[in-house]
Structures are given as structure tokens and as C-alpha cells.
Amino acid sequence: MNIDFLELAEASPNPYVLMDRDLRLVWMNRAYCAVTMRAREDIIDRKMFDAFPADPDSESYRQLRESLDHVLETGEPDEIALIRYDIARPDGGMDTRYWSATHTPLHSPTGETSYILQHTVDVTEMHKLRDEVNVLRRADAVQERNRSLERESQRLLEFFQQAPGFVAVLGGPTHVFQMANAAYLRLVGRDDIVGKTVAEALPEVAAQGFIETLDEVYRTGKAYIGRREPVLLDGDHEPAHARRVLNFIFQPISDGDGTNTGIIVQGADVTEEVEYEERQELLIQELNHRVKNTLAVVQSIAQQTFRAVPDSAPAMATFKARLHALAAAHGLLTESSWSPASVREIVELTVGATFGPLDDRVPLDGPDFLLNPEVALALTMIVHELTTNAIKYGALSDDAGRVHIDWSVNAREDCDVLSLTWRERGGPPVAAPSSEGFGTRLIRTGITSKRGTAVDLRFEPEGVVCALEVMLECGAHHEPSAEGPISSPSMPG
Structure with a gap:
């Protein structure tokens, strides 16, 4: 073929x-x-x-x-x-x-x-089809990104709405509410503020001068921080219609070129916290008043009791000194609202109240460690007894003796330990007493009954040495802060 x-x-x-x-x-x-x-x-x-x-x-x-x-x-x-x-x-x-x-x-x-x-x-049509497929794929990818952004925006909006603190976003130089979360609406007692200026939505806030503060933040771009500022609100539901105390910040919002476009208002309502502190302060003042009255009554009863006892004047003077030391410790704690007190303050106050200015006769060496109020009271009484004995019989009874007081806080396996040493030198020779009085027994009792707490009281010929070891904060160690760590030991009884 x-x-x-x-x-x-x-x-x-x-x-x-x-x-x-x-x-x-x-x-x-x-x-x-x-x-x-x-x-x-x-x-x-x-x-x-x-x-x-x-x-x-x-x-x-x-x-x-x-x-x-x-x-x-x-x-x-x-x-x-x-x-x-x-x-x-x-x-x-x-x-x-x-x-x-x-x-x-x-x-x-x-x-x-x-x-x-x-x-x-x-293959032009095939190429166009491929381009169309690529376009569709790109469109799908863009759509998926848009859906992802929408989900992310929704989550951010939910976080914004559910934030425990109040948050609002103000736009423009007239401070129009663009957003406000649930906490902010509850605070001001209104639900219809979005779209209104602050002056329109919250006229009572404008009357208290906050518009001028917002104007300044918007103009300068510098944030304003309000700490415990009282604000009167006239909303229709709680907690408005009341005086609130707020911690807040007016934070400027700026665009890419640094132009301010709005302000974020963010903060927390601390009214209940402030009211609690005010009640606590009132109770502490009442407690201090009652303690002082009780000490005065005890002193009056002691005077009447000792009056009938022959040669009781020295004993009465010792008793009064102990009451004064206790009153001074209460005063120190009351000034700080019964918050922890530092070892240095306790020693300076107690020795100074009995001996006078410490000068170079009583050098102190130790960190600014903070003690629980109960421990602070007990340490006050011990230092008072040591100071009184030193003035009567020891290194502070003449012009040559000195008392060196040093302390440290060390972390052990389970607990922090306060180690304080009272060391007398340069005074008259010392001999151990033939019997222990109340003061010596008070010192040997120590600060707490916690296992491991110990007192070593030695009557050395060169001077009395008293070494205290106090177990603090068992079960947890705390790094010292700028104000020192806080101990919370228990007291006997």
C-alpha cells in the first residue's frame, strides 16, 4: 500500500x-x-x-x-x-x-x-484556565486569611469585652467613644455611650475637669496616670450613681507618622479596696487607743499595788520601763498600720527609748529585714530587757562600754532563719547571777515556740552575749525585695 x-x-x-x-x-x-x-x-x-x-x-x-x-x-x-x-x-x-x-x-x-x-x-486557553485556577486559589487563600483575621478579631473583641478592668477607646480631638467594654459600661452605669463624646455621654465627668486632662493628653501625646482618684458618676445602674475611686491611665493612640488619633482609657475600680483600708485604719486606731488605755490602767493598778509594798520603787520603775517599751513597740506598728516592721527600726527605737541616742556606743549591723508584727513585739521586749540590764550592770553602765548588735537572715532547707547577736564589751566584769529574775526568763523564752528557735544567753567575763535564732517562714523562701522579705511565724499561746 x-x-x-x-x-x-x-x-x-x-x-x-x-x-x-x-x-x-x-x-x-x-x-x-x-x-x-x-x-x-x-x-x-x-x-x-x-x-x-x-x-x-x-x-x-x-x-x-x-x-x-x-x-x-x-x-x-x-x-x-x-x-x-x-x-x-x-x-x-x-x-x-x-x-x-x-x-x-x-x-x-x-x-x-x-x-x-x-x-x-x-495553549492560550489552557494558560488562561491555569491563570483562572491560580486566581481562584489566591482568592481562596485571601478568603481564608480574611476568615482567620475575622476569627482573630472576634477573639480580640471577646478579650476586650471580658477584660476584668474597664477599657474604652476615644477617637479624635472631641473624644468620641468608639468602643467600651462591659466593665466600663458597668462602671459608668450607661449602655448608650458609643458614638457620643465624653462630654455628651458623661457630663458629670466633664464637670470634674477630666475633659481638660484628655485634651492635654491628645495635644501632647503624653500619657496621664491617675492613682486612686475619686470620680463621681451619675449612671442609671450600679455601681454608678456613687463616688468611685479609680486607678487609670489615659494612653494616647498615634498613627504611623506620630499624629495622635485617639486615647485608650484603661483602669480598675479600687473603691472597695480603699474602703477596706479606711476601715482597717479606723480599727487599728481604735485598737491603739484601747491598748494605750489598757496600759494606762495597768500602770495605775501597779502604782496602787506597789504603794503598799515597802522599798518597791525600783521594782515599780522597772515595771514602768517595760510598759513604756511595749507601748513604744505598739506605736511603731500602729504608724505602719500593723504592717511588718524592720529589725533596725525595732532595735533603734527600743534601745534609744531606754538608753538615749545610740551614737557609737551601740553600733548596728544588719539588713533591713521585715518582721511579722507579733515577732516585732516579742523582739522589742527582749531588746528592752537586754538594754536595761546593760544600763544597770553591763557595758552601758559606764562611759567605756559598747554594745554591738548584728543580725542576718539565711535560707535553710525548709525555713528562713533570723540570727541576731547582742554582744557587750568594754564594761565592768560580768558574773552570772545566782538566780534568774523575770527579765532573764523573758529573754530565755525567746521569740517563738517554733521548733528550732533558740536563745543562747552567756554571761562572759568580757560582757554579756545573747544569740537569738528564730525560724521564719517555714515551707517557703522569699527573695528580699526593696523593702525586705516578710516573715510570718506563729507565737506561743
Whole structure:
């Protein structure tokens, strides 16, 4: 069977064109003419880049030229997976086209490439479809990002609404409420403030001068911090219609170029905390008043009792001194509202009340550690007894003696330990007493009954030495703060 292969190629639905070594178009089939919108007689015997011109500096020209040169130089086929090559329409306009091309060499008997057969496929629609798919994918990605942003915005809005402190956002120089969380609405006792200026929504706040403060923050860009400021609110429901005490900040909001655009109002209602402290202060003052009255009554009873006892004046003086020391310790704690007191303050106050100015006779050496009020009271009584004995019999009974008091706080396995040493030197020789009086027994009792607390009272010839060890804060160690750590030991009884 004889087959006319040229006729077969002519009838092929696939576009083919044949060019010689000079890239002259020597044959093309009907499909090629159709896809390129050219008549055979218009392009036959013309060079490829004359029949289908392209800018020599363009990527289209470079891709096609390099592929054809490769076939001519190597004698091997070459493919262009995708090339944009625009062609002219019959009406003179240009069509944007995308192609896929295969260049196959046809060799002469000597093996030289004589012709190049180009099989070209118009993939413009496929390329558009791919672009559309990519667009859809990008659109899906953008939509997913938008949904993610929406979810994130919703979470931020929920956090904003559920924040325990009150928060509001004011916009512009007139301070229009743009947002306000539930805590802020409860505070002011209104639900309809968004969209209104502060002056319109809260006229009572404007009357108290806060608009001027907001104006200053907006103008200068400097935040304003209010600490325990009283504010009168006239809202329709609790906790408004009352005097509130607030901690708050007016924080300016600025855009990229530093221009102020609004203010964030954020804070907390500390009314109950302040009222509690005021009640506590009142109770402490009442307690102090009653303690002083009780001590006065005790002193009066003691005076009446000792009056009938012969030679009781020295004992009465000692008793009064102990009462005065106790009263001084109560006064120190009352001044600090029965908050922890420092070791240094306790020692200075107690020794000074009995001996006078410490000067260089009683040097102190130790950190500003804070003690629980109960421990502070007990330490006051012990230091008072030691000071009294030193004045009567020890290093402070003449002009030469000195008392050195040092203390430290050390962390042990389970507890912090306060170690305080009272050391007398330079006074008259010391001998142990033949019997213990109340003062000595009070000292030896120590500060607490906690296991591990110890008192070592020694009557050395050079002077009395008293070493106290007090177990503090068992079960937890605390790093010293700027004000010192706080101990909370229990007391006997």
C-alpha cells in the first residue's frame, strides 16, 4: 500500500511548519495556517521572524531563537514548554498567544540538519484556565486569611469585652467613644455611650475637669496616670450613681507618622479596696487607743499595788520601763498600720527609748529585714530587757562600754532563719547571777515556740552575749525585695 505522507501531514489536525537552515518557511499544513490566522501564500518562502515578527530584545524572540539555534548547532530536537508569542490578527491588531512547541531536525544523507519541523500547539486557553485556577486559589487563600483575621478579631473583641478592668477607646480631638467594654459600661452605669463624646455621654465627668486632662493628653501625646482618684458618676445602674475611686491611665493612640488619633482609657475600680483600708485604719486606731488605755490602767493598778509594798520603787520603775517599751513597740506598728516592721527600726527605737541616742556606743549591723508584727513585739521586749540590764550592770553602765548588735537572715532547707547577736564589751566584769529574775526568763523564752528557735544567753567575763535564732517562714523562701522579705511565724499561746 502506497501512503502519501505529505497528504497525511496536510490533513493532520495538529499544526506543522517546515523551515530550512535559514529559517525560511518552505511548507506548512492547513492546521498551521488556521492557528496562525495566515494564508499559505502570505507566509510561504518567508523567514520565520519576518512572517511572525517579534522584538529582538523580547523574551519571546530569545526563547524561540535559542531553541532553533540549538537544533541547528547540535542536530538534536528541542522543546519549548511554554512561550508567549503574540501574532497579528487579520484586522491589524495583536493577539496575545501562548504556545508549546517541538523542533525536530530532518537530516540529509550526510547527517547535516537540512530542515526543522516545528510542531506547535496553541495553549492560550489552557494558560488562561491555569491563570483562572491560580486566581481562584489566591482568592481562596485571601478568603481564608480574611476568615482567620475575622476569627482573630472576634477573639480580640471577646478579650476586650471580658477584660476584668474597664477599657474604652476615644477617637479624635472631641473624644468620641468608639468602643467600651462591659466593665466600663458597668462602671459608668450607661449602655448608650458609643458614638457620643465624653462630654455628651458623661457630663458629670466633664464637670470634674477630666475633659481638660484628655485634651492635654491628645495635644501632647503624653500619657496621664491617675492613682486612686475619686470620680463621681451619675449612671442609671450600679455601681454608678456613687463616688468611685479609680486607678487609670489615659494612653494616647498615634498613627504611623506620630499624629495622635485617639486615647485608650484603661483602669480598675479600687473603691472597695480603699474602703477596706479606711476601715482597717479606723480599727487599728481604735485598737491603739484601747491598748494605750489598757496600759494606762495597768500602770495605775501597779502604782496602787506597789504603794503598799515597802522599798518597791525600783521594782515599780522597772515595771514602768517595760510598759513604756511595749507601748513604744505598739506605736511603731500602729504608724505602719500593723504592717511588718524592720529589725533596725525595732532595735533603734527600743534601745534609744531606754538608753538615749545610740551614737557609737551601740553600733548596728544588719539588713533591713521585715518582721511579722507579733515577732516585732516579742523582739522589742527582749531588746528592752537586754538594754536595761546593760544600763544597770553591763557595758552601758559606764562611759567605756559598747554594745554591738548584728543580725542576718539565711535560707535553710525548709525555713528562713533570723540570727541576731547582742554582744557587750568594754564594761565592768560580768558574773552570772545566782538566780534568774523575770527579765532573764523573758529573754530565755525567746521569740517563738517554733521548733528550732533558740536563745543562747552567756554571761562572759568580757560582757554579756545573747544569740537569738528564730525560724521564719517555714515551707517557703522569699527573695528580699526593696523593702525586705516578710516573715510570718506563729507565737506561743
